[in-house]
Amino acid sequence: MTDRQVFSPLRLSASGLSCGRGGMALSSNIGFDLANGQALLLRGPNGTGKTTLLLTLAGVIAPLAGTFSAEGADPDSRWLHYCGHRNAIKARLTVLEDLSFWAELNGPTGMAPLEALAEVGLGKLDGLDAGFLSAGQSRRLALARLLVSLRPVWLLDEPTAALDTEGHALVTRLLDRHLGMGGLAIAATHDPITLSDPTRLGVLQLERAS
């Protein structure tokens, strides 16, 4: 990769992390250590807490036990993008309005919205009501949100859901470039992801808590 490093050094680490919903532990004793340019894939059968772990890392759910820290993160600004399996797309806004809104709200530090739309393959649909997008196109729009504001950490929940083969390649391309810029990513997915540099990729297998 020839991209320059744009993110300052950051280290994500978790140890003994246990997360769950409604007081029931789904996965326990999770530990990982992630530095710039590295990605972690969360694998495991349904119901093993992949989404819960991502929401815990995003700060939406409190962990049941254990610690999670981000060394080197700028305390004055948000440093993570969460891309959940709901796309948060509003009908009644056009595709471009929706993306521009998130760019303004999160700080237009990345690509221009039109450029990001072209990047994710929605180039000609900028004036369309976002409610008319297909499931895969909605997913692409949700991914475009990661591009318009630069944040070092991406938390992706099933990024390839509803995407076609070309869409899978898109996710891989975006991840490759993000890691190349010194970004970090944690993704829960059932699909195989092959990065250009496989050494960047770690896998965390989640087991059902007994």
Next chain:
Amino acid sequence: MSAFAAMLRRELRLSLRGGGDVLTLVLFFIIVGAIVPFAVGPDRTLLAAIAPGIVWIAAFLAMLLGLERLFRPDHEDGALVLLRQAELPLSAIVAAKLIVHWLVSAVPLLLATPVLAVLLAMDLDSFGRTMISLALGTPALAAFGAIGAAVTVSIRRGGLIAPILIAPLSIPVLIFGVGSITSPQSSAATLFLAALSLMALALAPFAAALAISSAED
């Protein structure tokens, strides 16, 4: 500042393009006022005497009706989680939502008040005071409503709980709202109403933001 403006723009677009929502509130407001003469009989003096109370009750109920769309759509499509991660503080996001909520639910009611004034045989003097009292009091209703909506956003069918939560908070607004139209010390009541609105508006964004961020998704 541009993030706050973007938030306002988004909320306005979403509310105005779903044009039916605004019309529903206005029609509900007029209907509540319009059925009263049929229920209490066509006694013009009696109607004129209870008109301020009727208008305030209609406004209160209509404002409750609009609460559901404040946070619930964003909660359901996952946008609320992303708003919590936004660069703009959540309290500012709630403030923007609150401003737009007032603009699209209270202002149309104010514009529809002349219709109720005619139906309820109000004289011109109390109509004027009703307009002032609604303009000053509805921000408090909207602010308390926002707190109720935020507390119940993660509860399924929470829309029915929010009115119960905020009814006690809204009672002072109704008392001083009607008082500023009918009471002999109406100027004191008007000032109290304005104070209530200012206090509620100052507190609500922080209280609602706290409620949203402490709720598990």
